[in-house]
Amino acid sequence: MDVYLAKPRGFCAGVELAVEIVDLALKKYGPPIYVKHQIVHNSVVVAKIEAKGAITVNSVEEIPTDSIVVFSAHGSPPSDYEKAKKRNLTVLDAICPLVTKVHNEAKKYSAEGKKIILIGHKGHQEVLGTSGQAKMDIIDDKNPDIPKYDKSSDIAIITQTTLSVKDTKNAVESVKKYYPKSIVRNDICYATTNRQKAIESLSTKVDIILVIGAKNSSNCNRLKETVEKMGKPAYLISSPREIKKEWFQKKNKIGITSGASTPEIQVESILKYLSPKNIYESKEGNEDIVFTIPRQLRFLTKK
Template sequence: MTAGHRGACEHGDPCEHGDHGVQNMEMSDRASHRIVLLAAPRGYCAGVERAVEAVERALDKHGAPVYVRKQIVHNLHVVRDLEAKGAIFVDEIDQVPVGAVTVLSAHGSPPSVYEEAGRRELQLIDATCPLVTKVHVEARRFAGEGRTIVLIGHAGHEEVEGTSGQAPDRTVLVQDLQEAAQVELPTGPIAYLTQTTLSVDETGQIVEALRDRYPELQPPPREDICYATQNRQDAVKAIAPRADVVLVIGSKNSSNSNRLAEVARSTASTTSSRSRSSRRGCGSRCLLGCASRPDERLGVGCAQLQALN
């Protein structure tokens, strides 16, 4: 965690470094004896908050339109809100008019994007999360040492494309345990990096599977999975066994949201039937917010949970 990132987190999310699980708040519907448990931490992580603010400040300073390469964060409501203020989202940098104000998303971009932005003389604002930038620096360092880089992540995700683009000739993508068991790496020194929004548990299993086959596998100086991602997954593990229904508030294309849902399902499957059935009289519901979901959207989720039979 960088010092700047730590400060933003402490000021923007007071729950981020505290105890995981249930915040000291429960929403109760006494008529139906339902309790909604709010997971903590939840809502924006510091990197997402920083990226959204970058677009808003660009609009305030330069006026509309401000172009944004890719979704600034994987949250449709945030994207629509910014579009209403004058942001224009594009898939590729060559869709941006020459000289225009352009923001790069929090997920990071490959070097080719910066090169094209320079050719088009764009007024570039880089909103890449500092923790993603750290992974990019590690990728270039490993490549400079002559290592093959095993990148653990999901094909097609913007962050994976940005990281693999740092050293495309030396990067091998591994997505799951099956690929870890089958991948054939060239001889010579190897290292691994990870997408920052993965499941902590699953990633650990993949790393161990790779190390069983390649004992010389070099880890990054520090774990790449974002502390906000890990904190939210820890909160799921703490709160899900107490609930009959778990609702993850997030967009379908959000890696954070999907990993939280997977952790919730995994945690629920390990909870005994006896302990779960003993809670059915109170009708506990658990509400989670992913790292790219604004906290105000949780009100909608609360209403949905209260409406469940």
């Protein structure tokens, strides 16, 4: 068996930043540091920060008053900041700058009096955060139910950052059939785009693909779907325990990718289990994007 590693794969700059903010907070204040929502959608990453003294909670209401809390990379609605203020919490926001960009777009278009359509998955943490920034209608990328506005309305289309590039393009086209003059923002982030592009290309060269990461990771699920759309079998797994031998019957070329919140250690454990004859990895596909600690949190880096 030969393994072909997709490139890029794994951690994006937003995930690196979020984890760094939790680490800095733990160093500055000592445990416990509360984290609202999983810092990123990956149980290995969550377990690692929890071992150092972070406590993950699902809502602000669960956090004791006067505590320190890190808000997750996915972004949060204004109501969470209001609740935190009432509890006298110190909030350290680990929102990815590319999600902040979408929040700012929403606020801008709202101030301009435009109707906003957010393409995204209802209930996903990022969508909860973005939809809290301004009045908007949320439509699904796969089954877009187009809101009926006055035909003369000014429309702005914004999106969740971790969607399928192709499904989102189709959803945008559906909206534009009704509202041809809509402003469209390309909000799918570089990490999502690059990983989907890489796996699409790798799908043409291998027999099956393993996507390593969490089942609740939007990024990972979109990678799996991208492979399936290319007509190849794909399995989203987080550890070797989930691997079934029958997946590999008469299959010699195995592709491996991982989502933007998956640490490389999970890929390594799969490789160790498979112990392939050869491991191939493209020399191209490097990413050099790094997000620096935002100005308002730089005090965390000072002794």
